Amino acid sequence: MPTENTHTIWIVEDDPIFKESLEDLITMTDGFHLGHTANSVEKAIQAFGIKENPDIILEDIGLPGLSGIEAISIYKKLFPNVLIVILTIFDDDERVFEAIKAGADGYLLKRAPGSEIIHNLQQLIQGGATLSPPIAKKVMNMLVKPSQQKTIKNPLTKREVIITKYLVDGLTINEIADKLVISKHTVDTHTKNIYKKLHVHNRSNLATVAIKKGLI
Numbered sequence: 001m002p003t004e005n006t007h008t009i010w011i012v013e014d015d016p017i018f019k020e021s022l023e024d025l026i027t028m029t030d031g032f033h034l035g036h037t038a039n040s041v042e043k044a045i046q047a048f049g050i051k052e053n054p055d056i057i058l059e060d061i062g063l064p065g066l067s068g069i070e071a072i073s074i075y076k077k078l079f080p081n082v083l084i085v086i087l088t089i090f091d092d093d094e095r096v097f098e099a100i101k102a103g104a105d106g107y108l109l110k111r112a113p114g115s116e117i118i119h120n121l122q123q124l125i126q127g128g129a130t131l132s133p134p135i136a137k138k139v140m141n142m143l144v145k146p147s148q149q150k151t152i153k154n155p156l157t158k159r160e161v162i163i164t165k166y167l168v169d170g171l172t173i174n175e176i177a178d179k180l181v182i183s184k185h186t187v188d189t190h191t192k193n194i195y196k197k198l199h200v201h202n203r204s205n206l207a208t209v210a211i212k213k214g215l216i
Helices: 016-027 041-047 068-078 093-102 114-125 133-142 158-168 173-180 184-198 203-212
Strands: 007-012 032-038 056-059 083-088 106-109
Touching (some): 016 114, 056 114, 184 203
Parallel strands (some): 007 032
């Protein structure tokens, strides 16, 4: 059973071998509790309100029935605070952007070692970004360079630009507060203002919008 210091993980994966390896990985990691596993989105949805609510859902894209990307908005409606990490063999441009636009909080490749997956989940819980290095590089390459765009008035203040850069780099709220010698509450307030100004809801969206518009 989860405790106050553990985070509940759900796994939605139809490959039995990979699902079993993820189950073992989560079970053996301190601070994580395996709350539920399912081999389809539909079965995962049925478990909401029955199993303990997840803090993070790890799921594949290519699932039978509803796809992992189609499921994101459904999960968010059922449990708004859940963090969703796409874990897949695919790293093509279209799927990456579809997942980010749908509201995924992270996108990791299945070929990533278990230690990298756990590290990224821990960073995500602390407020960091969760993108495998190859995916992060691909996102950067996919975005239009600021110099190729029309000049856009930056809606962010100088302090907000600095905080945005730190957020995109994956720093936690506490780490940003330490760097800027300000309170965690102040950083949190700036972060909420940044999200509101740029019309984004998570760090993946923030990185895409900020870099594409040349705001940082």
